Amino acid sequence: MIHLKNVHKRFRRPEGGWFDAVRDTTLHIKAGEIFGLIGFSGAGKSTLLRLINLLERPDHGSVNVDGRDLTGLSAAELRRARQNIGMVFQQFNLMANRTVAANIAFPLEIAGWSRADIDQRVAECLDIVGLADRAGHYPSQLSGGQKQRVGIARALAPRPHVILADEPTSALDPKTTQSILDCLQDINARFGVTVVIVTHEMHVIRSICHRAALLDAGEVVELLQVTDKQVAARSALAKSLLEVA
Numbered sequence: 667m668i669h670l671k672n673v674h675k676r677f678r679r680p681e682g683g684w685f686d687a688v689r690d691t692t693l694h695i696k697a698g699e700i701f702g703l704i705g706f707s708g709a710g711k712s713t714l715l716r717l718i719n720l721l722e723r724p725d726h727g728s729v730n731v732d733g734r735d736l737t738g739l740s741a742a743e744l745r746r747a748r749q750n751i752g753m754v755f756q757q758f759n760l761m762a763n764r765t766v767a768a769n770i771a772f773p774l775e776i777a778g779w780s781r782a783d784i785d786q787r788v789a790e791c792l793d794i795v796g797l798a799d800r801a802g803h804y805p806s807q808l809s810g811g812q813k814q815r816v817g818i819a820r821a822l823a824p825r826p827h828v829i830l831a832d833e834p835t836s837a838l839d840p841k842t843t844q845s846i847l848d849c850l851q852d853i854n855a856r857f858g859v860t861v862v863i864v865t866h867e868m869h870v871i872r873s874i875c876h877r878a879a880l881l882d883a884g885e886v887v888e889l890l891q892v893t894d895k896q897v898a899a900r901s902a903l904a905k906s907l908l909e910v911a
């Protein structure tokens with residue numbers, strides 16, 4: 667479903683020179699997987715995630731999602747391709763002046779859906795994330811967990827094949843974290859959506875991921891398999907992350 671081939675991303679340092687955030691990385695994520703990107707702060711997890719929908723454009727390498735090489739698309743083609751790739755953010759990124767329903771409707775309005783289709787799809791998505799009774803509320807009237815459910819519903823609304831989640835539970839308490847992970851797992855199981863999730867917590871990997879890539883200094887240093895909520899780890903780095911989990 668997602669094929670990153672030799673992708674490389676460097677940023678200019680404020681003090682001058684360059685910093686390689688992702689180094690010549692190759693990664694294949696299968697359709698229907700929940701795939702984790704784990705590592706310590708600064709390892710390059712968010713940059714790698716943002717390379718998948720070209721929020722960051724690689725300096726070199728190719729990004730293929732659902733059979734399309736995104737790096738070769740025009741701006742208009744890329745906008746359309748991104749409707750197939752929903753994104754969920756750590757800080758929710760909801761629009762404060764829009765109701766819950768209007769936040770979820772937003773990507774559908776951009777994509778030119780009819781009002782009737784939008785209303786129907788928003789109702790479906792509210793139902794999927796368990797917020798049918800909050801349609802008319804504003805983000806400020808919601809708990810953190812509810813805000814993230816709105817973020818997930820908004821990502822799901824255009825019926826994407828892929829959802830990218832950047833530390834979706836880092837701003838939440840442990841109980842709410844589990845309910846959001848359950849929500850993502852439910853969406854993966856019911857609709858077959860491929861989920862890529864960035865985290866620095868091994869319990870997130872153990873809880874919902876099928877596989878994960880361990881990143882260090884911009885490189886994938888180990889591919890982790892998860893079976894029966896156990897993570898098989900070889901490297902000392904992975905073991906140290908398991909210890910703090």
Ligand SMILES: Nc1ncnc2c1ncn2[C@@H]1O[C@H](COP(=O)(O)OP(=O)(O)OP(=O)(O)O)[C@@H](O)[C@H]1O
Pocket residue numbers: 677678685687705706707708709710711712713714866
């Ligand atoms: N737009 C940018 N400009 C300059 N440097 C950047 C930019 N984005 C990321 N970086 C740097 O690239 C490195 C990797 O950042 P990234 O956010 O991908 O890491 P991460 O593993 O997700 O870390 P964290 O868990 O702290 O979010 C960091 O050193 C970061 O400061």
